[in-house]
Amino acid sequence: MSLFDLTGKIALITGSSRGIGKAIAGAMAMQGAKVVISSRKQDACDAVAAEINEKHGEGTAIAVAASISDKAALEELVRQTEAQLGPVDILVCNAASNPYYGPMEGISDEQFEKILSNNIISNHWLSQLVLPGMIERKDGAIVIISSIGGLKGSDSIGVYNISKAADFQLARNYAVEYGQHNIRTNCIAPGLIRTDFAKALWQNEEAEKRFNTQHPMRRMGLPEDIAGAAVFLGSRAGAYVNGQTIVVDGGSVI
Numbered sequence: 663m664s665l666f667d668l669t670g671k672i673a674l675i676t677g678s679s680r681g682i683g684k685a686i687a688g689a690m691a692m693q694g695a696k697v698v699i700s701s702r703k704q705d706a707c708d709a710v711a712a713e714i715n716e717k718h719g720e721g722t723a724i725a726v727a728a729s730i731s732d733k734a735a736l737e738e739l740v741r742q743t744e745a746q747l748g749p750v751d752i753l754v755c756n757a758a759s760n761p762y763y764g765p766m767e768g769i770s771d772e773q774f775e776k777i778l779s780n781n782i783i784s785n786h787w788l789s790q791l792v793l794p795g796m797i798e799r800k801d802g803a804i805v806i807i808s809s810i811g812g813l814k815g816s817d818s819i820g821v822y823n824i825s826k827a828a829d830f831q832l833a834r835n836y837a838v839e840y841g842q843h844n845i846r847t848n849c850i851a852p853g854l855i856r857t858d859f860a861k862a863l864w865q866n867e868e869a870e871k872r873f874n875t876q877h878p879m880r881r882m883g884l885p886e887d888i889a890g891a892a893v894f895l896g897s898r899a900g901a902y903v904n905g906q907t908i909v910v911d912g913g914s915v916i
């Protein structure tokens with residue numbers, strides 16, 4: 663059997679109606695997992711689930727809308743997943759928010775708190791919802807999509823970067839506390855990926871050209887470039903990787 667096989671596994675991926683989350687859901691489905699597509703918009707999730715079901719067979723994907731800022735909605739998301747598919751084996755905390763661009767002196771308390779809540783605390787909420795089942799089965803993988811921003815300072819997305827750095831530590835701490843139950847918690851830190859989230863950074867042709875010239879691989883990442891690392895961490899191939907951050911950025915931080 664392939665080390666990357668996910669047959670029989672249930673994977674819940676937040677923010678999977680487009681971008682990186684969608685690519686991860688598609689790649690996990692391709693490895694045999696049943697996947698839960700989730701974002702704030704039920705229609706968008708339905709469309710992606712239908713696409714995956716058409717490609718990988720009816721019943722491979724279900725769609726359940728939930729906002730990561732709403733704890734009750736996340737509880738319902740996990741409840742629906744368990745009712746329709748079974749307990750979660752792989753949790754991918756992918757959705758995140760960045761409502762502010764600019765120096766830190768200009769960020770409102772409300773914006774700061776939203777970033778911390780959506781990008782850190784919601785990952786904790788979701789993890790706590792799936793952990794009891796993982797502990798019972800003595801198996802589980804939690805993957806947090808952080809960012810290389812968490813490795814750097816910034817004069818435009820500083821608070822977002824702070825939240826992504828906190829995710830590295832969140833993963834390390836969960837790794838320490840739950841490793842004894844054979845539950846692995848890790849982060850992926852993508853570089854700049856061509857998605858709606860980073861549109862402001864790649865929409866300008868000149869800026870993109872400049873980025874490409876300075877990048878070791880001379881190109882921006884694509885959502886599919888991140889999916890392999892998530893499959894690795896969710897599968898037997900990653901069975902002894904715990905508390906780590908895998909940088910997937912084509913070498914930009916080096």
Ligand SMILES: NC(=O)c1ccc[n+]([C@@H]2O[C@H](COP(=O)([O-])OP(=O)(O)OC[C@H]3O[C@@H](n4cnc5c(N)ncnc54)[C@H](OP(=O)(O)O)[C@@H]3O)[C@@H](O)[C@H]2O)c1
Nearest residue numbers: 677679680681682701702729730758809854855857859860
């Ligand atoms: N793109 C990059 O360059 C880059 C680099 C490093 C890290 N990342 C990280 O990668 C992750 C995914 O980003 P992406 O680039 O794939 O973004 P994207 O293409 O904009 O997709 C974001 C996904 O999250 C959902 N979402 C947004 N806000 C949500 C909320 N409050 N509750 C639930 N779902 C929500 C969106 O759907 P709805 O809007 O319909 O809810 C969508 O499905 C994020 O954690 C981001 O920080 C991205």
